[in-house]
Structures are given as C-alpha cells and as structure tokens.
Amino acid sequence: MIIANRRAVALAVLLFAAAPAIAQTPGVEIQNAWSRAAPAGRTGVVFLTIADHGAPDRLIGIASPDAEMAELHETTMDGGVMRMRPVAVLAVEAGKTVTLAPGGSHIMLMHLRRDLNEGDRVQVTLTFEKAGKITVDAAVVKAGGPAPR
Numbered sequence: 001m002i003i004a005n006r007r008a009v010a011l012a013v014l015l016f017a018a019a020p021a022i023a024q025t026p027g028v029e030i031q032n033a034w035s036r037a038a039p040a041g042r043t044g045v046v047f048l049t050i051a052d053h054g055a056p057d058r059l060i061g062i063a064s065p066d067a068e069m070a071e072l073h074e075t076t077m078d079g080g081v082m083r084m085r086p087v088a089v090l091a092v093e094a095g096k097t098v099t100l101a102p103g104g105s106h107i108m109l110m111h112l113r114r115d116l117n118e119g120d121r122v123q124v125t126l127t128f129e130k131a132g133k134i135t136v137d138a139a140v141v142k143a144g145g146p147a148p149r
C-alpha cells in the first residue's frame with residue numbers, strides 16, 4: 001500500500017517535471033541571417049541557417065515587408081550554367097541544420113521596396129508548418145560581400 005502510494009507520487013512528480021520540458025522545446029531557430037546591399041526595384045538576397053532542435057518541420061512560406069515577394073530558391077548546375085529555381089517547401093529534419101549560403105539555396109527578395117544599404121537590416125518572416133512564424137532581421141553587408149562575422 002505504501003509502496004503503491006510512493007509510486008503514484010513518483011509518477012505525479014515525473015509528469016509535472018515533463019510538462020514544462022515539453023513546453024520549452026525550442027523547436028526551430030534561425031541563426032546568422034544576412035543580406036547584401038541592393039537598390040530599390042531590384043532583387044535582394046537573404047542567407048541564414050535553420051536549426052531544428054525539435055520535431056521535423058517544413059518551411060512553407062517566406063515574406064518580407066521590404067519586398068513585393070520573397071521566395072526560397074535552390075541553385076542547380078545545368079550543363080555548366082548556374083541556375084536557380086523556386087522551392088515551395090523545405091523540409092528540416094529534427095536535430096539538423098540547413099544553411100542557405102552563397103552558391104546554394106537562398107531567399108530571393110523580388111522587387112525591393114527600398115534600397116538595402118550596407119549596415120541596414122532587412123526583416124524576413126519564415127513560416128513553418130509546426131513552429132509557426134519566425135521573424136528575423138538580416139544584417140545587410142556590401143553588394144557581393146561575404147557573411148558578416
């Protein structure tokens with residue numbers, strides 16, 4: 001009888017301990033968002049790293065207040081010619097990171113609404129199926145410049 005009660009107490013403690021841990025699961029985190037200087041009316045680019053600390057998720061939408069449209073692009077080689085094409089959905093695996101970087105996948109900002117100047121920040125909102133909307137400010141470096149340190 002006493003043993004059974006202790007078990008019940010132990011189970012209750014375990015459940016209480018587990019609840020906050022689940023709520024605090026960080027899920028998806030966006031790291032090192034950066035962009036490059038570009039004039040209004042032209043195309044901008046954003047690079048970043050998606051770190052998935054939780055369950056598998058999918059990036060299903062991208063938007064920026066500073067562009068008429070934002071798309072995820074992947075870069076492919078086609079007979080020695082670098083081409084890019086839009087990707088509607090990007091799957092991120094649990095415990096993995098996906099890095100968007102020059103020469104590879106990137107976020108394309110179509111028809112910028114303002115100049116992006118070196119030192120500016122450009123806001124991008126990524127929508128994930130499970131993690132929901134995550135908004136980041138990408139640091140703008142000079143045109144053609146490398147990732148900020």
Ligand SMILES: [Cu+2]
Nearest residue numbers: 073084106108
């Ligand atoms: Cu592109």
